[in-house]
Amino acid sequence: MHVMTDFYIIIQQLVNGLILGSFYSLVALGYSMVYGIIKLLNFAHGDIYMVGAFVGFGALGLFGSVLGIGWLGITAALVISMVLVGFLGIVIHRVAYQPLLNKNAPRMSLLITAVGVSFTLFNAVMVMTSGEYKAFTTSLSYDGISVGPLNITYTQIIMVVATAVLMLGLYWFINRTMYGKAMRAIALDQDACRLMGINVTKTISLTFFVGSALAAAAGVMAGVYYGSIHFYMGFIIGLKAFTAAVIGGIGSIPGAMLGGLILGLLETAGTQLPFVGSAWKDVFTFGILILLLVTKPTGILGKSEIERM
Amino acid sequence: MSKKFLSVLAVTLLSFTVIVSGCGTQSSASSSGSSDQSTASSGDIKIGVPLPMTGSEATYGKDMENAIKMAVAEVNAKGGINGKTLGTVTGDDACDPQQATAAANKLVSEGVVAIVGGYCSGAVVPTLTIYNEKNIPYIVEAANSSKITDENPGNTFQINGTAVHQTQKAVELFKKLGAKNVAIVEQGDAYSSDLAKQTEAAWKAAGNTVVSHDVTTKGEQDFSSLVTSLKSKNTDLVFWTAYYADGALLIKQLRQGGYKGAIVVGDGSSDPKLIQMAGAAGEGTYVLSPPVAEFLPTAKQFADAYKAKYGQTPGAYAPLAYDGINLLADAMKRAGNTDGKAIIKALIETKDFQGLAGKVTFAPNKTLQESNFIVLQIKNGQFVLQ
Numbered sequence: 118m119h120v121m122t123d124f125y126i127i128i129q130q131l132v133n134g135l136i137l138g139s140f141y142s143l144v145a146l147g148y149s150m151v152y153g154i155i156k157l158l159n160f161a162h163g164d165i166y167m168v169g170a171f172v173g174f175g176a177l178g179l180f181g182s183v184l185g186i187g188w189l190g191i192t193a194a195l196v197i198s199m200v201l202v203g204f205l206g207i208v209i210h211r212v213a214y215q216p217l218l219n220k221n222a223p224r225m226s227l228l229i230t231a232v233g234v235s236f237t238l239f240n241a242v243m244v245m246t247s248g249e250y251k252a253f254t255t256s257l258s259y260d261g262i263s264v265g266p267l268n269i270t271y272t273q274i275i276m277v278v279a280t281a282v283l284m285l286g287l288y289w290f291i292n293r294t295m296y297g298k299a300m301r302a303i304a305l306d307q308d309a310c311r312l313m314g315i316n317v318t319k320t321i322s323l324t325f326f327v328g329s330a331l332a333a334a335a336g337v338m339a340g341v342y343y344g345s346i347h348f349y350m351g352f353i354i355g356l357k358a359f360t361a362a363v364i365g366g367i368g369s370i371p372g373a374m375l376g377g378l379i380l381g382l383l384e385t386a387g388t389q390l391p392f393v394g395s396a397w398k399d400v401f402t403f404g405i406l407i408l409l410l411v412t413k414p415t416g417i418l419g420k421s422e423i424e425r426m
Numbered sequence: 427m428s429k430k431f432l433s434v435l436a437v438t439l440l441s442f443t444v445i446v447s448g449c450g451t452q453s454s455a456s457s458s459g460s461s462d463q464s465t466a467s468s469g470d471i472k473i474g475v476p477l478p479m480t481g482s483e484a485t486y487g488k489d490m491e492n493a494i495k496m497a498v499a500e501v502n503a504k505g506g507i508n509g510k511t512l513g514t515v516t517g518d519d520a521c522d523p524q525q526a527t528a529a530a531n532k533l534v535s536e537g538v539v540a541i542v543g544g545y546c547s548g549a550v551v552p553t554l555t556i557y558n559e560k561n562i563p564y565i566v567e568a569a570n571s572s573k574i575t576d577e578n579p580g581n582t583f584q585i586n587g588t589a590v591h592q593t594q595k596a597v598e599l600f601k602k603l604g605a606k607n608v609a610i611v612e613q614g615d616a617y618s619s620d621l622a623k624q625t626e627a628a629w630k631a632a633g634n635t636v637v638s639h640d641v642t643t644k645g646e647q648d649f650s651s652l653v654t655s656l657k658s659k660n661t662d663l664v665f666w667t668a669y670y671a672d673g674a675l676l677i678k679q680l681r682q683g684g685y686k687g688a689i690v691v692g693d694g695s696s697d698p699k700l701i702q703m704a705g706a707a708g709e710g711t712y713v714l715s716p717p718v719a720e721f722l723p724t725a726k727q728f729a730d731a732y733k734a735k736y737g738q739t740p741g742a743y744a745p746l747a748y749d750g751i752n753l754l755a756d757a758m759k760r761a762g763n764t765d766g767k768a769i770i771k772a773l774i775e776t777k778d779f780q781g782l783a784g785k786v787t788f789a790p791n792k793t794l795q796e797s798n799f800i801v802l803q804i805k806n807g808q809f810v811l812q
């Protein structure tokens with residue numbers, strides 16, 4: 118009986134870690150894609166996730182009366198948020214980053230600009246929402262599968278499936294389409310791409326669009342899943358997703374997915390393990406990550422490359 | 427050019443500040459003795475009321491001042507104190523230590539015999555000795571930092587609950603609910619950590635078990651692994667000591683994860699937004715709260731009268747502000763005169779004074795002997811008194 122209970126607890130924690138990890142993965146993808154193509158750590162990415170949650174919240178408020186606040190309304194809100202925030206990503210790229218790229222500015226200037234964009238975004242949302250928490254109200258129930266102490270809601274299952282679909286879609290886009298090919302080519306050599314007639318600026322914008330849309334999807338899903346949103350919600354997840362991208366090997370798409378899942382699972386394990394517990398879980402998680410990076414500095418799936426500083 | 431502009435701007439701003447603050451002082455000084463647009467009301471016995479009248483906390487200060495004036499009018503209508511009437515002089519402390527000190531000196535110079543008020547702890551602490559030097563008793567109604575208790579020079583009485591009182595009430599509630607395996611969750615900040623640690627100590631001292639004491643990170647949204655961990659320890663009561671926003675997340679995820687036991691939250695989560703954000707999962711949650719008028723059966727009449735007079739419902743600390751004046755009036759009557767030392771002695775001897783928020787008897791450290799925290803429960807989307 119006791120062994121059985123322990124078994125259920127492990128399964129439950131695996132599920133918990135998987136869901137948390139899939140949020141990290143979705144946000145980490147955007148970090149990794151942008152880094153892969155222009156070597157920029159886009160620190161505004163966590164805030165794009167936050168803006169995504171708020172746009173989804175607004176869309177659900179607008180269309181909720183027509184489509185309801187069940188899955189139909191949520192899906193509509195998700196799509197609207199992904200598109201709008203995708204365009205926001207393009208605007209950020211064109212206004213904040215591209216002028217610096219054109220002037221061949223040092224990467225450090227881009228990094229500072231990214232921090233500035235982050236501040237701009239969350240302060241703007243703070244002012245617009247008066248810094249208040251908003252309840253993301255949906256009509257989803259807590260129904261699900263429960264076996265003994267094991268409890269998995271349908272919402273949780275749908276979240277994981279949705280993440281998987283988005284990631285597979287991205288994988289297909291990067292590896293099977295012309296646009297994806299262009300992105301991969303630019304990551305290798307921008308100048309050669311220009312000579313081959315690839316519109317580099319447009320392709321970088323497209324990368325921002327896709328990365329931001331994925332973060333927006335994660336933001337809306339987090340709003341639906343956790344039930345409340347706040348202007349500062351992107352900060353911690355931004356840091357964690359960045360970590361996930363680095364563990365996976367920054368610049369690598371499967372690496373970002375893997376890194377997010379590993380981070381989620383480690384945190385969950387840390388909370389449950391005796392002698393670690395919730396207060397020490399971050400120390401535990403990051404301790405292991407440091408060990409991992411010491412043994413493999415490029416991350417799990419990262420390739421070592423010659424740095425041209 | 428731009429430098430010149432800046433200095434002109436600075437001078438203009440500075441002089442503006444001087445004019446504004448000058449006005450503030452003047453109007454409150456000139457209106458003492460006349461009861462129109464009043465920061466002061468006439469009376470034979472002057473009571474000082476230091477509260478924030480400007481700044482971010484002004485709403486609370488105004489609310490308490492309203493309740494204080496109501497109580498003073500009622501005492502006077504019943505014949506005052508030994509034939510003399512009461513009057514108030516308001517000093518704006520703006521929730522700021524420096525301005526509070528200035529306001530305190532002004533109140534002393536106006537010859538107040540007692541002080542009733544005190545909203546911000548930071549603005550109360552530096553004024554205690556100013557009043558004590560003149561043997562002026564101070565009844566504090568809202569500020570509840572342990573610093574006030576620790577630095578009390580002897581003239582100060584706190585009629586609001588402190589962390590100790592909340593802990594008492596929490597332990598009482600846990601017992602009533604028959605809890606065996608209590609889990610405490612805090613956020614690592616001074617306020618929630620203090621309440622969590624004190625409750626853990628008190629609960630253990632009463633011979634009970636705390637199965638886990640968890641610390642979550644502020645702003646982190648996912649509690650699922652914590653929920654599973656709590657369930658695996660057979661927790662039957664979860665006590666959340668931090669604020670409502672993350673509290674609502676925890677409540678939701680506890681219920682989502684199939685946790686069936688009791689959930690209790692501290693006064694930091696005592697906010698209608700908790701109900702809104704936790705939704706259906708919030709039902710049945712117990713909330714520790716300071717004595718709010720709408721939940722006190724004894725305060726029904728007070729709340730109605732307040733609403734009739736000021737056109738709004740009394741705020742969180744209005745009942746205590748009202749109690750403060752009545753307690754002072756009671757002490758003055760027992761003392762037989764308005765000498766500061768005599769009033770302080772009478773206040774110390776207060777026994778079972780019946781106020782809106784419960785009975786007042788002071789412990790040796792001049793805080794309440796018995797907790798006045800109340801327990802609310804969320805039922806059908808509303809707070810209901812337990």
